Amino acid sequence: ELKVEQNPLFLSMQEGKNYTIYCNYSTTSDRLYWYRQDPGKSLESLFVLLSNGAVKQEGRLMASLDTKARLSTLHITAAVHDLSATYFCAVDRGNNDMRFGAGTRLTVKP
């Protein structure tokens, strides 16, 4: 059974600092997704990673996928308050249904 684990679950960081959120999964998959959810809001698609070695960047966020290690990272560069949200990774189990991680609640403090 596919398990998706995110670390950390809670992250408080200072503005201007860098940090990485990790997403590990337990069975083979080459499709991984990152989403953002603001409090009380719906989910917004951030990145779609479809192959080993895929790297995507948008603004201060960069996501990568290592299918051999079964690991994806979401790197935050020079954090700003607007990045405060909950970030989810999700893995396609190969039959077009997805399993989500529990989410990482990020708080960026001035």
Place this chain on the structure above:
Amino acid sequence: EAQVTQNPRYLITVTGKKLTVTCSQNMNHEYMSWYRQDPGLGLRQIYYSMNVEVTDKGDVPEGYKVSRKEKRNFPLILESPSPNQTSLYFCASSLNFGAGNEKLFFGSGTQLSVL
């Protein structure tokens, strides 16, 4: 405006009273799915549909039904709701999930409370 529309936004009901949560998308997407979100558990997939008349179970289908008679609509039906189905529900759609158009568009959510 391209969007996924869920209704209602909030719903309080009692155990055993059948209810339907509607989901409609105006983007001609083939793929649609339902999730429930519970604290500490992330999102769990209930059902998904690759196209009209094609539906499949996700992680937690027990107690739920779906139908996909038209491309744009994907209602979630709780025939006999129970308190453990109290949750935040999201509908989502994608142009052609699994074929290179994987970006999911989510509805605004339905907060369901079953008393």
